[in-house]
Amino acid sequence: MTEMQTLQNFIGGKWVNSKTTEFENVTNPATKEKIARVPLSTKADVDYAVAVAQTAFEQWRQVAVPKRARILFKYQNLVVAHKAELAKIITSENGKNLTEALGEVQRGIENIEFAAGAPSLSMGDSLASIATDVEATNYRYPIGVVAGITPFNFPMMVPCWMFPMAVVLGNTFVLKPSEKTPLLTARLVELFTEAGLPDGVLNIVYGAHDVVNRLGEHPDVKALSFVGSKPVGEYVYKLGSNNLKRVQALTGAKNHTIVLRDADLPEAVKNIVSAAFGSAGERCMACAVVAVEASVADAFVTELQNQTADITMGNGIEDGIFLGPVISAESKARTEKYIEIGIAEGAELVRDGRGEGSDEGYFVGPTIFDRVTPAMTIWQDEIFAPVLSIVRVDDLEAGIALANTSEFANGACLFTNNAAAIRYFREKIDAGMLGINLGVPAPMAFFPFSGWKSSFFGTLHANGKDSIDFYTRKKVVTARYPKAFI
Ligand code: NAD
Numbered sequence: 234m235t236e237m238q239t240l241q242n243f244i245g246g247k248w249v250n251s252k253t254t255e256f257e258n259v260t261n262p263a264t265k266e267k268i269a270r271v272p273l274s275t276k277a278d279v280d281y282a283v284a285v286a287q288t289a290f291e292q293w294r295q296v297a298v299p300k301r302a303r304i305l306f307k308y309q310n311l312v313v314a315h316k317a318e319l320a321k322i323i324t325s326e327n328g329k330n331l332t333e334a335l336g337e338v339q340r341g342i343e344n345i346e347f348a349a350g351a352p353s354l355s356m357g358d359s360l361a362s363i364a365t366d367v368e369a370t371n372y373r374y375p376i377g378v379v380a381g382i383t384p385f386n387f388p389m390m391v392p393c394w395m396f397p398m399a400v401v402l403g404n405t406f407v408l409k410p411s412e413k414t415p416l417l418t419a420r421l422v423e424l425f426t427e428a429g430l431p432d433g434v435l436n437i438v439y440g441a442h443d444v445v446n447r448l449g450e451h452p453d454v455k456a457l458s459f460v461g462s463k464p465v466g467e468y469v470y471k472l473g474s475n476n477l478k479r480v481q482a483l484t485g486a487k488n489h490t491i492v493l494r495d496a497d498l499p500e501a502v503k504n505i506v507s508a509a510f511g512s513a514g515e516r517c518m519a520c521a522v523v524a525v526e527a528s529v530a531d532a533f534v535t536e537l538q539n540q541t542a543d544i545t546m547g548n549g550i551e552d553g554i555f556l557g558p559v560i561s562a563e564s565k566a567r568t569e570k571y572i573e574i575g576i577a578e579g580a581e582l583v584r585d586g587r588g589e590g591s592d593e594g595y596f597v598g599p600t601i602f603d604r605v606t607p608a609m610t611i612w613q614d615e616i617f618a619p620v621l622s623i624v625r626v627d628d629l630e631a632g633i634a635l636a637n638t639s640e641f642a643n644g645a646c647l648f649t650n651n652a653a654a655i656r657y658f659r660e661k662i663d664a665g666m667l668g669i670n671l672g673v674p675a676p677m678a679f680f681p682f683s684g685w686k687s688s689f690f691g692t693l694h695a696n697g698k699d700s701i702d703f704y705t706r707k708k709v710v711t712a713r714y715p716k717a718f719i
Contacts, residue, residue, distance in 0.1 A: 239270040240415055240439055242278055243422050245285040246432025251278050251439065257412050262328040262558040263548035263594040271415045274440035279407070279447040282436045286378040286405040287453045289433025294375050294403040296431075298352045301401050305349035308397075308428035312342055312421075319420060321550065323388055326414040328557040328594070329512045330549030340676070341393035344696070347678035348397035355402055355701055367713045373705040375403030376479070377455040380448040382469065384461040385411035385560055386515045386617075392418055394676070394695040395458045396435055399704045407436045407454070409444045411461075413560055445469060450476050456703065458695070459483070460517075463615070463641070463687050470690035481691035481703055483683050485615045486517045486643035489636035490672070491658070492525040492533060493629060496648035501670075502536040505621075508646070508672030510544065510599045513559045514619040517688075518644045518666065518673045522605070522612060522622045524632035530625045534583060534603055537623075541599045546590040558594040559618050565595040568618035575602050575611040575620075586619060607638060615641065629654050630661075637663045643684030644674050665689065 239256065241248040251272035259269040272278075293301075312319070320334035329337070347354075359370035381395040388410065396406045410418040418437055425435055438444050445465075448454050449472035457473040459466050459482040466484035473480035490508070492501050508520035525533045549557035559565050569587055576582055580602040590596025597619055605612050605622035612622055626632040629649075636645055646668035647658045655669055665684040668674035676682035676696060683694035693703040 237267060237270055240272060240419065242272070242274060242282065242439060243419070243437040244282045245289070245436070246426060251275065253278070253440070259326060259413065259415060260561070261325050262560050263550070265594060268325060269416060271412050271439045273412065274438045274444050276443060276447045278438055278440070279444055279451065282407045282438045283378055283451050283453050285433045286407055286436055289431065290375070290377055290405040293405055293431060293434050296403070298355065298401075298403070301403065302349050302351050304429045305345055305351070305397060305401050308425050308430070309342060309345045309349060311424045311428055312338070312345060315420070315424060316342075319389060319417060322417045322420060324549045324557070326416050327385065327388055328549060328560060329515075330554050330557050333512050333549070337387055337390045340678070341389040343678040344390075344393035345397045347696075348401045351398075351401040354698070355705060357707070363711070366715055367711060369709055369711045372708045372710065373402070373701070374708060376704065376706050377404060378453050379404045379406050379456045379458065379704060380454045381406060381408045382445055382448065382457065382459045382461065383408070383410050385413035386512070386517070388414040388417040389421065390676070391460045392421065394460070394682070394700070398700045399458075400430070400434055402701065402704045404704055405434050405436075407438060407448065409438050409440060409448065412439065412441050415439050446472070449473050449478075452476070454478060456480070458703070460695070466690055479703065481683075481693055481695065482689065483517070483695055484688055484690065485641055486519070486684060486688050487521045487613070487615050487639050487641040488518060488644040488646070488664075489522045489524060489632075489639065490520045490646040490648070491626075491629060491632035491636070492523060492529070493647070493649040493651065493654060494526045494529045495650050497650075498529065498533060498536050501648035502533065502540050504648070504670075504672035506537070506540050506599075509621040510541070510556055510619040513557055513597070515560060515617055516673065518675060519617075520621065520646065520672055521616065522624060522636070524624045524626045524635055526632075527625045527627060530623070534623060537601060538584060541584055541601070544599055546596055546598060548594065556599065556619065558590070558596050560595070562595055564618065565597055568597050568616060568620060571611055571614070571616045571618070571620060572600055575605070575609065578609045578611070580605045580609055580611060580622070607635060613640070629657060633658065633661045640687045641684065642686040643688035644668065646672060646674065665694070
């Protein structure tokens with residue numbers, strides 16, 4: 234038996250012990266094996282990391298943008314070379330299967346590739362003549378030390394929405410990954426250092442709420458990027474705003490999918506099974522509710538039962554596993570509680586995932602409720618587990634009206650072959666990310682990503698051009714060139 238690894242913070246290019254006396258175990262949810270100990274770092278640890286990042290900022294901001302971008306190119310090469318290793322770490326700490334983990338690594342790589350385009354992406358603009366002999370030019374500058382606070386469900390992709398772009402634009406960064414899935418970020422920072430990133434530009438402080446609170450109030454942290462649950466995101470948004478920082482907080486979800494009677498049902502169900510139960514339903518873009526047109530609802534439910542009859546569950550590190558565990562014992566217990574509530578509130582349980590999968594991990598099988606109503610708790614709350622609710626609706630308009638009463642509005646999908654219905658859906662639905670005839674409108678590095686309503690607090694979304702605006706401030710120079718000087 235090897236001794237369990239205790240993680241250290243990464244500050245100023247070195248692994249350093251936290252000053253804390255409190256630690257949490259990191260557990261492989263497929264085996265319940267304790268794979269590491271993570272420190273719950275202190276205010277002093279954060280202060281040290283921010284001071285180091287602030288000092289590094291003064292040098293890093295002066296490095297020419299193409300030179301910074303070149304480090305990103307090298308980083309991309311290294312991450313690609315370590316793809317399989319990174320995916321295995323994700324599967325071991327998060328539980329998603331290896332194919333999903335590889336997909337996540339690929340999304341992260343695309344963020345690095347997008348950020349490597351910083352020299353052209355972050356150009357300012359100018360107008361040669363805004364008045365007689367007067368021109369104006371808009372320049373972009375980094376903002377300083379930026380902090381990122383990330384959730385357990387995408388240990389690679391979500392941090393990569395933040396630090397590659399923030400750093401290439403000349404900021405320095407303090408990352409606080411989820412204490413449940415901290416291991417991947419350790420390899421990410423090692424590879425970035427190997428690619429030539431100077432010390433102090435990217436730092437990691439492991440921990441939980443104490444770290445977040447200090448990052449949110451520290452005067453030298455100029456911006457917070459948060460991704461996680463709605464209550465915590467709302468709290469972080471208010472904390473950061475009260476301390477005069479710019480904040481983007483991408484939060485919880487309860488994503489609705491509408492299936493119309495003209496949709497290709499087997500194909501729609503195939504996509505919905507993947508969207509609802511893939512990654513154990515622990516995606517912010519997971520399908521949580523399907524509103525299906527009543528005339529095809531029975532056929533839809535039968536198809537769903539057929540396609541979930543033989544789902545393979547187990548440790549996602551093994552070949553052929555579709556459904557891995559949920560993240561923790563608490564998450565499993567919480568999911569089972571929601572299933573009890575669904576039954577008690579009168580929904581029809583057409584597939585019960587309780588008791589499925591081995592006791593070696595935190596498994597819950599695909600669970601499907603039919604005839605759910607918006608008054609039910611399982612319709613309203615984000616369960617974040619492989620539990621799907623079906624609502625029967627009269628038509629598209631009713632499906633949209635229903636979805637729009639949800640407090641969340643992260644994503645929404647429509648299955649149909651009707652172009653007019655697609656356009657109507659696009660215009661009327663409240664959500665930041667829409668999918669047409671697909672199950673997961675996944676975030677792509679090149680487009681802004683975020684929800685609406687309680688799924689997002691802030692103005693500028695993650696990714697795309699929004700991320701360049703979020704991680705830079707602008708300076709406009711207005712200059713007169715009087716002819717008298719010629
Ligand atoms: P979480 O809110 O519990 O944790 C997110 C981060 O906040 C973690 O780093 C955690 O340590 C920290 N945190 C937790 N409690 C805190 C507290 N009381 N005070 C300060 N900080 C605290 O979220 P999670 O369980 O890790 O992730 C799942 C959630 O994230 C789901 O709600 C999911 O929808 C959401 N999510 C949203 C998106 C999106 O793009 N909108 C993407 C991924 C995940």
